[in-house]
Amino acid sequence: MSTAPAAVRFAPSPTGLLHVGNLRLAVVNWLYARRTGGSFLLRLDDTDEERSRPEYAAAIEADLTWMGLTWDRFARESDRYDRYDAVAAQLKAAGRLYPCYETPEELALKRTSLMSQGRPPIYDRAALRLSDDARAKLEAQGRRPHWRFKLDHTPVEWTDLVRGAVHFEGAALSDPVLIREDGRPLYTLTSVVDDADFAISHVIRGEDHVANTAVQIQIWQALGAAVPTFAHLPLLTDAGGQGLSKRLGSVGVNSLRDEGIEPLALASLLAKLGTSDPIEARPSLEALAAEFDFAKVSRATPKFDPEELVRLNARVLHATPFDAVAGRLEAMGFAGADRIFWETVRPNLSRLDGVAEWWEVTHAPVTPVIEDAAFTAAAAALLPPEPWDEGTWGAWTAAVKNATGAKGKALFLPLRLALTARGHGPELKNLLPLIGRERAVKRLAGETA
Numbered sequence: 001m002s003t004a005p006a007a008v009r010f011a012p013s014p015t016g017l018l019h020v021g022n023l024r025l026a027v028v029n030w031l032y033a034r035r036t037g038g039s040f041l042l043r044l045d046d047t048d049e050e051r052s053r054p055e056y057a058a059a060i061e062a063d064l065t066w067m068g069l070t071w072d073r074f075a076r077e078s079d080r081y082d083r084y085d086a087v088a089a090q091l092k093a094a095g096r097l098y099p100c101y102e103t104p105e106e107l108a109l110k111r112t113s114l115m116s117q118g119r120p121p122i123y124d125r126a127a128l129r130l131s132d133d134a135r136a137k138l139e140a141q142g143r144r145p146h147w148r149f150k151l152d153h154t155p156v157e158w159t160d161l162v163r164g165a166v167h168f169e170g171a172a173l174s175d176p177v178l179i180r181e182d183g184r185p186l187y188t189l190t191s192v193v194d195d196a197d198f199a200i201s202h203v204i205r206g207e208d209h210v211a212n213t214a215v216q217i218q219i220w221q222a223l224g225a226a227v228p229t230f231a232h233l234p235l236l237t238d239a240g241g242q243g244l245s246k247r248l249g250s251v252g253v254n255s256l257r258d259e260g261i262e263p264l265a266l267a268s269l270l271a272k273l274g275t276s277d278p279i280e281a282r283p284s285l286e287a288l289a290a291e292f293d294f295a296k297v298s299r300a301t302p303k304f305d306p307e308e309l310v311r312l313n314a315r316v317l318h319a320t321p322f323d324a325v326a327g328r329l330e331a332m333g334f335a336g337a338d339r340i341f342w343e344t345v346r347p348n349l350s351r352l353d354g355v356a357e358w359w360e361v362t363h364a365p366v367t368p369v370i371e372d373a374a375f376t377a378a379a380a381a382l383l384p385p386e387p388w389d390e391g392t393w394g395a396w397t398a399a400v401k402n403a404t405g406a407k408g409k410a411l412f413l414p415l416r417l418a419l420t421a422r423g424h425g426p427e428l429k430n431l432l433p434l435i436g437r438e439r440a441v442k443r444l445a446g447e448t449a
């Protein structure tokens with residue numbers, strides 16, 4: 001694959017919260033930027049002023065930051081209206097932008113009538129044929145125009161990094177509206193102006209934008225700007241094959257974070273989903289970037305499976321070094337948690353907050369489960385003096401085995417139940433020194449300690 005530094009962008013509209021589908025596009029853009037030593041622009045497509053909200057913009061930035069998807073450049077479309085006005089003027093002067101006066105009802109009628117004749121609902125360019133008089137009359141009635149881009153009726157072609165050769169006939173497309181009746185520019189225009197001004201080399205987005213790309217390529221050309229390379233990824237669906245809506249629920253990035261999903265688990269899943277690589281946790285975003293390649297990205301629709309995410313979450317935690325988690329453990333109130341504690345309990349975690357259970361077992365009173373008091377009392381009597389280390393458990397249980405004849409599960413399970421009040425958990429050779437002699441003696445005697 002080409003490794004020329006790529007300039008990419010992630011361009012969410014702050015009209016809602018991010019879900020895993022949007023986030024996947026952010027991840028892929030970011031990985032590609034890092035893979036090529038390029039740059040990642042975060043652009044807020046906020047020209048839809050009715051639906052855009054600053055709190056959504058803030059939430060998007062917070063989600064990306066939490067994921068570690070830092071941006072090298074930042075832009076907000078609402079800061080750039082002057083620039084869009086200037087480009088619109090340029091397109092008008094070049095005869096590529098023309099005023100249209102149809103109302104939404106009139107347009108709907110035209111569409112229905114074309115479709116009832118079995119014809120594609122392509123705008124008929126009636127506005128281009130209006131005489132100056134007719135236009136003046138409409139203006140006098142108080143009608144304000146919206147503006148359409150006049151497409152060239154020529155083929156539009158590109159080689160998509162995911163879809164391969166893509167071909168559209170210009171004549172089969174409706175001239176897109178670029179400026180609304182109230183003068184506001186629309187996404188189809190603003191996105192191209194920004195991509196051109198920020199010298200975006202690769203537009204990586206969802207396949208819901210393929211038809212936009214066909215018309216936007218002509219806008220790039222009309223602006224005399226270099227047309228970027230495109231990659232249109234199939235959109236993620238839920239496990240049942242349904243599209244991910246903006247009614248987020250379990251697929252919202254914020255709820256996954258609240259549920260204790262690790263950013264690296266989510267990044268690993270989103271980077272590998274829909275590719276020919278196995279879905280496995282990776283130690284860092286950099287490791288994921290090093291493996292990213294569009295040649296591995298499939299055209300098939302990937303499904304988001306929350307169970308797969310939970311599985312990866314456990315894997316990520318099991319491999320997380322103490323230094324990476326120390327600050328979080330402290331913030332969660334486990335101030336004395338050290339490397340030994342972390343390495344002891346992490347193999348049993350599927351979410352970080354699972355630490356609380358093992359913190360309690362090692363640092364708080366536990367009411368033991370005693371099945372055979374004589375057995376645990378005999379075992380208690382054989383506990384060696386401290387200091388204890390990870391060899392203590394082996395030496396002690398060998399002595400208990402000798403003295404009582406118990407072995408295997410009959411030896412280990414009663415000890416585990418007495419020491420931790422649980423039938424499962426981290427390895428006792430590591431746990432025992434953390435519990436300490438004083439607590440161990442009491443628990444083996446059936447006391448809450």
Ligand code: GLU
Nearest residue numbers: 011012013045191204205
């Ligand atoms: N704001 C657009 C969206 O969220 C951006 C699409 C694009 O990447 O060009 O769909």
